[in-house]
Amino acid sequence: MQEQPRITEAEWEVMRVIWEQEPVTARDIVDALEPVKEWSEPTVKTLLNRLVRKGVLEFSVEGKRYRYSARFSRESCVRAEGLSFVDRVFDGSTTPLLAHFLKESKLSERDIRELKKLLRDKEADR
Amino acid sequence: MQEQPRITEAEWEVMRVIWEQEPVTARDIVDALEPVKEWSEPTVKTLLNRLVRKGVLEFSVEGKRYRYSARFSRESCVRAEGLSFVDRVFDGSTTPLLAHFLKESKLSERDIRELKKLLRDKEADR
DNA sequence: CCCTTCTGATTACAGACGTAATCATAACTA
DNA sequence: TAGTTATGATTACGTCTGTAATCAGAAGGG
Missing domain, CATH: 1.10.10.10 (Winged helix-like DNA-binding domain superfamily/Winged helix DNA-binding domain)
Structure with a gap:
């Protein structure tokens, strides 16, 4: 490809x-x-x-x-653009990026639940 | 300014x-x-x-x-660039962005703890 | 059958960008 | 003091971008 x-x-x-x-x-x-x-x-x-x-x-x-x-899925384009962004602005490290957007955003109850779940999943497969 | x-x-x-x-x-x-x-x-x-x-x-x-x-702090430039990015790629909604990067990234034990704490803080001041 | 109209193709054009050579000037060194 | 060097300024130049006018060909309407 x-x-x-x-x-x-x-x-x-x-x-x-x-x-x-x-x-x-x-x-x-x-x-x-x-x-x-x-x-x-x-x-x-x-x-x-x-x-x-x-x-x-x-x-x-x-x-x-x-x-x-x-010819490319949205996901794959999002991934590419995301990589370029994290490199440019956060020097390649995702954690500060996550921290930044967490602080910046206002999240609903539901959003928070969803993100917590994702974090738990993340923990699970370490 | x-x-x-x-x-x-x-x-x-x-x-x-x-x-x-x-x-x-x-x-x-x-x-x-x-x-x-x-x-x-x-x-x-x-x-x-x-x-x-x-x-x-x-x-x-x-x-x-x-x-x-x-003449501009890193933080303020990061914020501007982040806004433009979330608009362009995630149509302005931060939650999908967070979900995306959460899934993409490999996080250390410590990273996860930190992000959880940020989420808790977020919950606190709702 | 001719004219309008729809659609993609070609051309345009200024400003931004990446990358750099060259220039002018001041300072340092032999 | 003349040549080299460090430094910012100017100029260069091809490509990319945003934005669009114009063109050519096909299709439809009268």
Whole structure:
């Protein structure tokens, strides 16, 4: 499998829609982004083109239009981006990162329960 | 206080050194980065210049050289970068982010204890 | 059959970025 | 005092990014 290409900030916006609705037409993407970003249609098309050229997206031809889908799972892209982030900002160590976001965030009762459970699981398989 | 400018990937490398040793000369930075990055001296100087122009760094003149220091704390830059990251990749919600990094990371006994404590604190002040 | 329209492709373009060579100037050394 | 050296400034330059206008071809409407 190919090296994970970098996804830029604007491209993430497009990918979000794709992962939610793939395989999806350019039209659908433009519509889905309409309320969120003030992008002209050509702008979205350009992003799609770049993502295809980078190998992040593929498409199947359907009549005169394309249906785009991702060649990498969201999970794998999240993992790559997460690694780059923790390297850049936390010097590669996850614990300070966790501590940071724990402090920053407001968590619901349920969130806390879930995270506690994850911690317990973590403890279990050591 | 001024808007937090964006810090690029290469710039973070420089900032790491600055926050550790500020106020610091260009020479020190070049030396500190020597083992880590294969950057020529002019490259580092350029990054310093850009950071100054962006308002992230300031310097005091000391004889023929400058001593650089940060105009923003590491914490505040980490916070800004963290916000941008959680928005981009986790659609703004911290809990999935925490879950993700919890699963990804291998934690020591001590790490787990620390995180549990943070969770308890979180619970306390709800 | 011609005109509009939809859709992807091509081109554009300014600013950011990574990386660095070169320049000017002051200081140090022989 | 002239040449070397250290240091910041200026210039360079290809690529990436964000944002978009324009183009070409196909398809549908009259």
